[in-house]
Amino acid sequence: MEIILFELALTFYFTATIVSIMELFKGTKTTSKIMLSLSIIGFALHTSNIIARYVISGHIPIANLHEASSFFSWCIVMLFFFLEYRYRLGLLGSFIMPVVFVLMLSSSMLPRKIEPLSPVLQSYWLGIHTVLAFVGDAAFAMAFGVGIMYLIQEHYVKSKRLGGLFQRLPSLQMLDEVNYRLITIGFPLLTLAIITGALWAESAWGSYWRWDPKEVWSLITWFIYALVLHVRLTAGWRGKRAAILSIIGFCAVLFTFFGVNLLLKGLHSFK
Amino acid sequence: MKIVVIGLNHKTADIELREKLAFNGPRLEEGLLKIREIPGIRESVIISTCNRVEMYLNANDSGKAYESIKDFLAGFFDIQRESLDTALYVYDEMKAVKHIFRVASSLDSMVVGEPQILGQLKEAFEAALGKKTTGVLLNRLLKKSISVAKRVRTETRIAENAVSISFAAVELAKKIFTDLSGKSFMLLGAGEMAELAAKHIISNGVRDIVVANRTYERGRELAKEFNGRAVKFEDFLHEMVHSDILICSTGAQNYVLLKNQMQKVMKERKNKPVFIIDISVPRNIDPEINDLNNVYLYDVDDLQGVVDTNILERQKEAKKAEDIIEEEIETFRKWLSSLDSVPTVIALREKAESIKKEELERLINRLPDIGEKERKAIENLANSIINKLIHAPTIALKEDTEDKDMLIATIKRLYGLNGEDDVEK
Structure with missing residues (x-):
């Protein structure tokens, strides 16, 4: 049952992605409405899938990489709806839905077995720590998409060729502001995720910090975003530079998420 | 029972004649009532804008209608009947329908795609409805024209891009800053073109307007006109720290703003974006400034380039619009028959x-x-x-x-x- 829900969600996200890419070439109000409706249906199915897994396993379903990247995508879509509702950034979906689809696709290719949680991890910290981390990462993913939009729009304005997407992309100021706001949401969440992680580690393994690869890379990510905020506030690194940094930051997020689990071994690795 | 269009526009009549024939205010209703008295004309709508005066009629015979409308116009506006000979055009039946659809969709406008015409057409229709000078045929036709125009607007991008330098500047400003209210604006120098562009920017709600001109007096006059304040020309660099939009046209023979000066300004304003429009010829602002982060510099040629591509874009869209109109004419023809x-x-x-x-x-x-x-x-x-x-x-x-x-x-x-x-x- 929950597998069918997942497949259906994936299918809807896939069609939404196709429509969102088509929208780049020839967009009308109808295409963006179709794209949004498909995403909403996908999201509803996706939510049911997560609830189903929660009911079956009895804990928040982020116990393996399949569940984790699925949950990560879910957070991104939720945040996407929020931004869409709040700011109505034109073409945002075209830059976010592909990210969601790729994450969901990777999730679908990973083993999906619902596994019992090892006793060490059975704690209320599991929910707190992971949800903080994932919502934070989702904000960074959005900042990544918005950053790319900024770079494209900035390229149009600088090169003085105002064709293509220029008319439909939001203004530079708007993109820069949203990018900044997303990072100011993501950064404290990441900070809290690292702190709660340390507390949990202390109660589970007996020490706050063990230089496990995941911890190291989270710290690197944390430093990158700290830098983004720092140079923005002190040296006025806004606009293009901020956009580039938020893209680099998201690469660190992705590596922390996938790279560490697939390439390096550590305490955070799933079975 | 025949749809007939009789009228003149910017292509067939010069401004003097158009001015003479304008149905302003109460004259419009008066005109409608006069036309109703003409035998052989059953319905009428008059549209009168600065670029066109047209009468949409339901008449028995287009030739007779043409002659009697000519008499009517000559009498009503007290002008020589002959002066209308070359200016007036007549279309009947499907050609008339096509003409009205094209007018409504702004394909017949001086600036193709300009949005005002649809509103003017609606007003003309309402005036005619008010005087009950329309019937089944024109009601249907006018309603259809309005819906065709809306369809053209939603299905093509005909009205989307700015086609004058001033509007292009505003359009760009809106893609750099979300909206211009709350932004501060500086006018450097007081060339005529700069003034026009400045007016457009200001009409979009910028706050804090500063004018810096070499002759301080002239600067003060302009500042007064714009509800802003004048500063000494030498102080403009200092003011730039607070200005988000700058229009420059000083008539100087060399650059008045160099890259290293701008770098300092940017540092002081913490890299907040600046949009600079250099309208002067020769240019007054070092073009290399555009390479700085968060500085967007456009000169006259750049803006003209934007306008040119926009016009091309509109022409492409106009073709799509013509297709839509052909389609709609067909459905209207079916209804008529x-x-x-x-x-x-x-x-x-x-x-x-x-x-x-x-x-x-x-x-x-x-x-x-x-x-x-x-x-x-x-x-x-x-x-x-x-x-x-x-x-x-x-x-x-x-x-x-x-x-x-x-x-x-x-x-x-x-x-x-x-x-x-x-x-x-």
Whole structure:
């Protein structure tokens, strides 16, 4: 049952992605409405899938990489709806839905077995720590998409060729502001995720910090975003530079998420 | 019953003549009422804008209507009848429909795609409705024109891009800053073109307007006009720290703003974006400034380039719009021709009904003993016979065929439908 829900969600996200890419070439109000409706249906199915897994396993379903990247995508879509509702950034979906689809696709290719949680991890910290981390990462993913939009729009304005997407992309100021706001949401969440992680580690393994690869890379990510905020506030690194940094930051997020689990071994690795 | 357009526009009449023929305010209603008195004209709408004066009519004959409208205009505006000879154009039937659709969709405008015309057309229609000078034909036509124009606007990008330098500057400013209210603006120098662009920017709600001019007095005059403040020319660099938009046109022969100066300004404003429009020729601002982060510099050629691509874009979109209009003309033509056959259909049904009634009465009189049930059955039989008989010709009449006139004539003759002209009224 929950597998069918997942497949259906994936299918809807896939069609939404196709429509969102088509929208780049020839967009009308109808295409963006179709794209949004498909995403909403996908999201509803996706939510049911997560609830189903929660009911079956009895804990928040982020116990393996399949569940984790699925949950990560879910957070991104939720945040996407929020931004869409709040700011109505034109073409945002075209830059976010592909990210969601790729994450969901990777999730679908990973083993999906619902596994019992090892006793060490059975704690209320599991929910707190992971949800903080994932919502934070989702904000960074959005900042990544918005950053790319900024770079494209900035390229149009600088090169003085105002064709293509220029008319439909939001203004530079708007993109820069949203990018900044997303990072100011993501950064404290990441900070809290690292702190709660340390507390949990202390109660589970007996020490706050063990230089496990995941911890190291989270710290690197944390430093990158700290830098983004720092140079923005002190040296006025806004606009293009901020956009580039938020893209680099998201690469660190992705590596922390996938790279560490697939390439390096550590305490955070799933079975 | 014929749709006729008689009018003049910026292509056929110069501004002087257009001014003389403007139906302003109460003159419009007066004109509508005068036209109603003209024999042979059943419906009328007058649209009067600075670029066109047109009358949309439902007239019996376009040639006669043309002559009487000419008389009317000459009398109404007290001008020489001959001065209208070359200016007035006449279109009738489908050409007239096409013309009105194109006008509404802003394809016939001086600036193709300008949005005002649709509103003006709606006002003209409302004025005519108010004076009850329209009927079935023009109501349908005008409503259709408005919906065609809306369709053109949503399905093409005809009105999307700015086609003048000043508007292009505003459009760019809006893509750099979300909206211009709350932004501060500086005018450097006081060239005429700069003034025009400045007016456009200011009309979009910028706050804090600063004018820096070499002759301080002139700067103060302009500042007063814009509700801003004047500063000494030497102080402009200092002011730039707070200015988000700068329009420059000083008439200097060399650069008044260099890259290293701008770098300092950017540092002081913490890299907040700046949009600089250099309208001066020769240029007054070092073009390399555009390489700085968060600085967007456009000179006249850049803006003209934007305008040129926009015009090209509009022309491409105009082609799509013409296709839409062709499509809509076709549906309108179908409606029109169904209108012709309607009186015939009605006459046919009435003829059948009257025969049925007559025959039923005769039969009932001859059979006084039958009950209610039998009487109903006989009536039903009669009804279904006439319905089935007139079904096929009715369908044929409603169908859209080339030889419809002939078909209508044939049906009239076969069924002996005379007095059809009475039905039409």
